[in-house]
Amino acid sequence: MTVPDAATRKRLFLRTWGCQMNVYDSTRMADVLAPLGYAPVEAPEGADMVILNTCHIREKASEKLFSELGRLREMKREREAAGGGMVLAVAGCVAQAEGAEITRRAPWVDIVLGPQTYHRLPEMVARASRAAGAVIETEMPVEQKFDHLPEQAASQGITAFLTVQEGCDNFCSFCVVPYTRGAEYSRPAAAVVAEARRLVAGGAREITLLGQNVNAYHGEGPGGRAWGLGRLIRELAEIPGLLRLRYTTSHPRDMDDDLVAAHRDIPALMPYLHLPVQSGSDRVLAAMNRGHTAAEFLAVVERLREAQPDLALSSDFIAGHPGETAEDFAQTMALVERVGFALAYSFKYSPRPGTPAAGAPFQVPEAEKDARLQALQTLLRAQQDEFNRSRVGLVAPVLLTGPGRHPGQVAGRSPWLQPVHLAAPLDMVGREVPVRILAAHPNSLSGLLAAAEGAPASLPAEEPAPA
Numbered sequence: 042m043t044v045p046d047a048a049t050r051k052r053l054f055l056r057t058w059g060c061q062m063n064v065y066d067s068t069r070m071a072d073v074l075a076p077l078g079y080a081p082v083e084a085p086e087g088a089d090m091v092i093l094n095t096c097h098i099r100e101k102a103s104e105k106l107f108s109e110l111g112r113l114r115e116m117k118r119e120r121e122a123a124g125g126g127m128v129l130a131v132a133g134c135v136a137q138a139e140g141a142e143i144t145r146r147a148p149w150v151d152i153v154l155g156p157q158t159y160h161r162l163p164e165m166v167a168r169a170s171r172a173a174g175a176v177i178e179t180e181m182p183v184e185q186k187f188d189h190l191p192e193q194a195a196s197q198g199i200t201a202f203l204t205v206q207e208g209c210d211n212f213c214s215f216c217v218v219p220y221t222r223g224a225e226y227s228r229p230a231a232a233v234v235a236e237a238r239r240l241v242a243g244g245a246r247e248i249t250l251l252g253q254n255v256n257a258y259h260g261e262g263p264g265g266r267a268w269g270l271g272r273l274i275r276e277l278a279e280i281p282g283l284l285r286l287r288y289t290t291s292h293p294r295d296m297d298d299d300l301v302a303a304h305r306d307i308p309a310l311m312p313y314l315h316l317p318v319q320s321g322s323d324r325v326l327a328a329m330n331r332g333h334t335a336a337e338f339l340a341v342v343e344r345l346r347e348a349q350p351d352l353a354l355s356s357d358f359i360a361g362h363p364g365e366t367a368e369d370f371a372q373t374m375a376l377v378e379r380v381g382f383a384l385a386y387s388f389k390y391s392p393r394p395g396t397p398a399a400g401a402p403f404q405v406p407e408a409e410k411d412a413r414l415q416a417l418q419t420l421l422r423a424q425q426d427e428f429n430r431s432r433v434g435l436v437a438p439v440l441l442t443g444p445g446r447h448p449g450q451v452a453g454r455s456p457w458l459q460p461v462h463l464a465a466p467l468d469m470v471g472r473e474v475p476v477r478i479l480a481a482h483p484n485s486l487s488g489l490l491a492a493a494e495g496a497p498a499s500l501p502a503e504e505p506a507p508a
């Protein structure tokens with residue numbers, strides 16, 4: 042890739058909402074545009090191109106988008122008045138779901154592109170400069186996207202994301218993903234391994250494999266046979282220099298024996314798993330079309346904990362799905378008590394237009410949803426605090442990822458995903474080092490390099506020189 046010089050460089054501002062896959066997509070959009078001379082900048086002011094990478098999973102996504110577009114309209118006008126220009130693009134799942142609405146309400150938008158078409162951005166930018174109206178690309182042939190992305194990628198740093206699977210065929214009652222991201226698709230194993238090697242060559246020491254339903258991965262392996270996620274993880278763990286692997290987001294139903302065994306056999310696979318359960322009630326799980334019962338979820342958790350007793354579990358919950366009674370909700374609370382989560386995300390049910398649950402009878406009143414969410418979050422918060430406190434006193438391997446908040450501090454990441462703050466020289470960034478955990482905070486841990494433990498807390502003051 043030729044690096045444009047300062048005179049021809051164009052400023053690209055990318056704003057990303059939502060999940061880690063959107064974060065990954067944004068880095069890939071920047072990669073696609075780099076050969077055209079676009080280099081990322083930190084703010085929209087003065088940008089030659091602005092891309093809003095949107096998320097549609099929960100409430101108010103489009104309101105947020107339209108208020109942002111209103112602000113950008115002013116900036117675009119100012120740039121045009123000054124003889125310049127700004128290409129304005131809306132990407133991601135809101136673009137996919139509401140493309141026509143966006144061009145109608147915000148005709149100053151130049152490009153609307155869905156998550157499966159960003160490999161065509163260069164062509165869209167060229168067309169936008171010629172076209173009178175907006176260029177809209179919201180088809181869903183996901184294979185083509187991965188085939189057309191550049192091999193060259195900007196470094197993502199010590200921790201990196203890698204999309205291995207995209208889309209979903211599960212059609213949970215509440216979820217827009219099957220409509221916005223399309224049918225399930227797994228990238229071939231060789232393409233994933235090659236991208237992982239490039240990320241490691243660019244400095245990555247930890248890679249998180251991404252997919253909306255990542256453990257449904259069944260990419261083509263060598264010889265044409267499909268590989269499951271467990272097999273893929275075993276292969277990736279062999280890459281020299283790659284210290285850690287994670288994957289997200291998984292479905293309980295797709296947790297096969299080989300993947301469970303990988304948690305026992307592969308030291309690089311971190312003892313942390315995000316496994317959304319959504320509800321503890323069989324009635325609600327059936328209404329959600331989740332394809333498993335609460336007992337089946339608990340059985341999966343047991344198999345995982347047998348394989349990896351140190352596993353920290355995380356999950357997603359929805360409070361107030363249509364038809365959820367007080368008794369159903371009590372069963373969710375009971376499931377949480379039984380499992381004990383290290384981390385969890387919980388949401389009030391919010392209807393997404395076009396999904397089956399949105400039109401279902403027996404919507405739960407808003408006040409009831411609020412009360413349930415609050416009770417659930419109080420319990421999950423207490424479990425998270427308890428988990429973090431249980432780490433105090435342990436010596437844990439911490440991957441140092443960058444400078445910390447204060448001078449002399451570095452930030453790292455524990456095996457169980459908490460950020461860790463400690464005093465260490467910056468040139469240790471990129472290494473995994475033993476750290477004694479000294480304190481637990483709501484969302485992080487702090488500690489001391491275990492190697493430095495024997496050293497005195499401060500050096501004795503120098504003897505005054507004799508007069």
Ligand code: 5AD
Nearest residue numbers: 215216317357358388389390391393
């Ligand atoms: N309402 C509330 N929460 C939702 N999620 C997905 N769709 C909805 C919705 N309509 C939550 C689920 C999912 C997470 C990413 O977002 O818990 O696992």
Ligand code: SF4
Nearest residue numbers: 209211212213216218
């Ligand atoms: Fe959405 Fe996940 Fe259900 Fe797929 S499995 S429909 S991504 S909630």
